[in-house]
Structures are given as structure tokens and as C-alpha cells.
Amino acid sequence: MKLRKRLIVLGGRTFSDVKTWMAESFIYAGGLAVLLSETVFSIWSMPLRKRQILEQMNKIGVASFPIIFLISLFTGIVLALQSAYQLQQMSAEMYIASLVALSITRELGPVLTALIVAGRSGAAIAAELGTMKVTEQIEALETLSANPVQYLVVPRFIALIIMVPLLTVYADFFGIVGGYFIGVSKLHITSSMYLKMTCDPLAVKDVMTGIIKSGFFAVVICIISCFEGMNSHGGAEGVGKSTTSSVVRSFILIIMADCFFTALFYFIGR
Amino acid sequence: MIELKNIYKTFNRKTILKNFNLTVKTGESLVIIGRSGCGKSVSLKHMIGIMRPDSGEVMIDGTDITKVSRRELDAIRMKFGMLFQGAALFDSLSVLENVGFQLFEYTDMSFREIRQRVWECLSMVGLQGIEKMKPAALSGGMQKRVALARAISMKPEIILFDEPTTGVDPITGDIINKLIRHLHDSLKMTSITVTHDMKSAYQIADRIAMLYEKEIIEIGTPEEIRCSKNKIIKQFINGEAEGPITSGEGSRF
Numbered sequence: 001m002k003l004r005k006r007l008i009v010l011g012g013r014t015f016s017d018v019k020t021w022m023a024e025s026f027i028y029a030g031g032l033a034v035l036l037s038e039t040v041f042s043i044w045s046m047p048l049r050k051r052q053i054l055e056q057m058n059k060i061g062v063a064s065f066p067i068i069f070l071i072s073l074f075t076g077i078v079l080a081l082q083s084a085y086q087l088q089q090m091s092a093e094m095y096i097a098s099l100v101a102l103s104i105t106r107e108l109g110p111v112l113t114a115l116i117v118a119g120r121s122g123a124a125i126a127a128e129l130g131t132m133k134v135t136e137q138i139e140a141l142e143t144l145s146a147n148p149v150q151y152l153v154v155p156r157f158i159a160l161i162i163m164v165p166l167l168t169v170y171a172d173f174f175g176i177v178g179g180y181f182i183g184v185s186k187l188h189i190t191s192s193m194y195l196k197m198t199c200d201p202l203a204v205k206d207v208m209t210g211i212i213k214s215g216f217f218a219v220v221i222c223i224i225s226c227f228e229g230m231n232s233h234g235g236a237e238g239v240g241k242s243t244t245s246s247v248v249r250s251f252i253l254i255i256m257a258d259c260f261f262t263a264l265f266y267f268i269g270r
Numbered sequence: 271m272i273e274l275k276n277i278y279k280t281f282n283r284k285t286i287l288k289n290f291n292l293t294v295k296t297g298e299s300l301v302i303i304g305r306s307g308c309g310k311s312v313s314l315k316h317m318i319g320i321m322r323p324d325s326g327e328v329m330i331d332g333t334d335i336t337k338v339s340r341r342e343l344d345a346i347r348m349k350f351g352m353l354f355q356g357a358a359l360f361d362s363l364s365v366l367e368n369v370g371f372q373l374f375e376y377t378d379m380s381f382r383e384i385r386q387r388v389w390e391c392l393s394m395v396g397l398q399g400i401e402k403m404k405p406a407a408l409s410g411g412m413q414k415r416v417a418l419a420r421a422i423s424m425k426p427e428i429i430l431f432d433e434p435t436t437g438v439d440p441i442t443g444d445i446i447n448k449l450i451r452h453l454h455d456s457l458k459m460t461s462i463t464v465t466h467d468m469k470s471a472y473q474i475a476d477r478i479a480m481l482y483e484k485e486i487i488e489i490g491t492p493e494e495i496r497c498s499k500n501k502i503i504k505q506f507i508n509g510e511a512e513g514p515i516t517s518g519e520g521s522r523f
Contacts, residue, residue: 135356142320143350147340
């Protein structure tokens, strides 16, 4: 009898927790949707702040070149080596080049780039806006008749939409270069064969699917980072929580979106 | 004129303002006093529309700002200047860009004219020559004075001060009090100050309003407040630990 009562109470609490979690998730999703629509509306209805957009493009894009270069280069090397294990057993080393090119352009290029930008720039955006929120700078903007979304979010949104796809193409190139470097120097593939097996299977749609994904990832990073930052509270601890939350949630949504787009492009392409 | 009528405001089911009524006459300097956390800053933020009441009206020169569009509200806010408790200067901008923010955004003034106007505002607060500095390089008192210069750059009709002397040394506090009074008298603005510093209140105010238990319990001239027979007001203005305000909080000593 006691056990039955305990189970009922536990079940009730669990149901209540799940209910609360679902309600909070819907409120969060609604908040993101409102911010996204306000951002898009502001782009079309108000003059753009060109200087701020260029500053953000420099911070987000240009400053990310070194890390994207290193990570994509080593990813290409690792991918070539890992695929060599199996392909050499079937005397099919020449397909290493194709595998590296297609994997990088369709998947690893856009996803790794987005994850790097989310961890680097997304966190910085959340921290900056979070600090502004807890020090009342965002309220100060409103008192000066400035729209915080138009002043803070729109330049970052445009900068991310432009730079993340460009960084993806940059990552694709150096990922393939990494594979080429290891394939030609250590895996006994000739240079001409490697280039031929890279270019032959690679279609425009392979690169374009990666770029389309990266554009969507850019929207995810911007909206989540800005939303988390602008809703920070509780001083430095709150800013820290928002920054962590923006990175974790961006990562989860990027992977979920990647899964969705991969399935979508697969079934469209059939 | 500013009127707050029957304002009701809650946060996370905790009532902050209840049946809050206040009228501020054009051209007067009103000070709202009350204990820390009683809702003074909340009432101030309602006046400029950065908080919205759960119910009630906020009338600015006859317009209820709780019912206007975003664009209309931004236009009404051009009448206001506000000094925040923590100054709230924009970290990424220089002092020139902070003080000249609205001039850059909303006027056709040339850079030279804006620089001249910024110099005038900084001179009024005794800080000329620091235009190129960033807020992080300034002391707390200097940040507050720069924020004051920003608040007056567009010559607003109404200026709001949120705890202007909190966190600064007594000398800087007195400088800020005298500045506020001087700006009010010389620029003929309506000013509303929120503070728990009674010395500041007596220096600045034409009238003082006491906020207690979510509503205004008394309003009068500094002399009337000083001579008030209300035990709650007496305890507050004399800064006494024991009295009706703290009677339900248990003995600490």
C-alpha cells in the first residue's frame, strides 16, 4: 500500500516535471520565433548599419580563418587515413579522394564550420549581449529610442549569413587539400589521379547542399546566441549560464538540422 | 505631465506595485524614496515604457503609453533622458559615441557639430577632454557623469534618475546632487529621481514621495516630509533599524 502510494506520488511529480519542461520548451521556441521574425522584418524595414556589419564580419569570419584552416586540414588528413584502412584492403585507394571530397563538401565542411563558429562566435555574442543585459545597456538603448534587435541582432545576423557559407567553402577547400596532402605523400596515390578522383564525382549540388545547410546553421547560431544573451539575468553567473546554454543548444540544433537536411536532400535526389 | 494611474505589477507571482498612483507636474523635481527593493526603479521604468504594467495607465502629456505602437513609443521617448543606476554606458563605444549616440542616430548634424555638442554636455558635468576614452577606463563617478551628459544631449523635457548617488563616494555624490539641481533649474526640465539617500532627496526635490508596501503613502515638500507625523516616514528618513517598517522582520540584535 505504501509502495503504491509512493509510486503514485512519484508518477505525479514526473508528470508535473515533464509538463513544466514541455511548457518551457514551447515558450523558448516561441521566443526564438519572435526574435527571428523581428530580425528579418528589421532587415527589410530599416536602414542597415554597414559599419557594424563589417565589424561583425571581421570578428566572426576573418578572425576564424586560422582555426577553420587547421581543423579542416586535419579533418581531411584524418578522413583520408581512416578510409585508407578499408579501401586498401580492396585495392581501391583511388576512391579515398572521392570519399574525402564528398564527405567534406556535403557534411563535415558545413557541420564542423558551424560548430566552430557556434563555439567561438556564438559564445562571444551571447556573452557580450548577456553582459549588456545585466548592466542595463539594452534598456538604455530602448530609452534612447533605439530598437535593440535592429541595433544588436541584425548586424550579427547579416554577418553570420554571409560569413558562415564563405567559411564553409574555405573549410571544404582545405579539407580536400588535407586529404590530397596525405593521399599523395603517404598513401601512394598520384597527384593527377587524386585530383581526377576528387573532381569527377563532385557535382555543384554537393557543394550547394553544404552551403544551403551552412546558411541555415548561421541563422540558428545567431538567433540562439542573441536570444540567450538578451534574456540573461542574475549577474555574472547568469551570463555564464547563457553563454554555455547558447553553445549547447546551438550544437544540438545544428546536428538536428543537419540530420533533417541530409534526409531531405537524399529523398529529393532519388 | 506624467500620471501613473492604478498601476499593478508582478514578477514571478510577487506583487511589486499595487494600486500605485503618482502625478508629476511639468517642470517639477520629484524624488521617490523607499527601502531597497520596494519598487522605486520599477515605477521609474514604467514612466519611460521599458516596463509595462499588468494593469493601469501610464499617461505622458495625456497619451497612455501602454496602448501606443512601438514607433509612437520611440517618438515619446525622445522627450526623455535617463540616468541608470550603473550608468549603463555602451562598453564598445567611446565617450564621444556614447554621449553623442542620439545625435548620431536621429539628427542631421555634422560630425563637427556633434563633437561640439558633446563637448558642451561634458563641460556641464565637468568632464571635458575625455571624449576618446572608453567607459572601462573611467571611475564609477565619471561614468555616472558621462551617462548624465548622454541623458541631456538631446535637451529632453523629462529626465529620470535611478539612484544617481549609489556606489559613489560622498564628495562625488554631492557633486552629482548639485549637478542634477543645476540642470533642472537651468534647463527647466521635469525630473524624477529615485533614491534612498535622504541627503540627496532634500537637495534635489521640490516634492518627495514615499513608496511603501507597493504604493505611495505620502507626498509633500521636503519640509513637510521632514516634519511628517507618519511613523513609517519618520523611521525611514531618520534611518532607524527599529520601527513599524521592520516590526515584522524579527529582532536582529
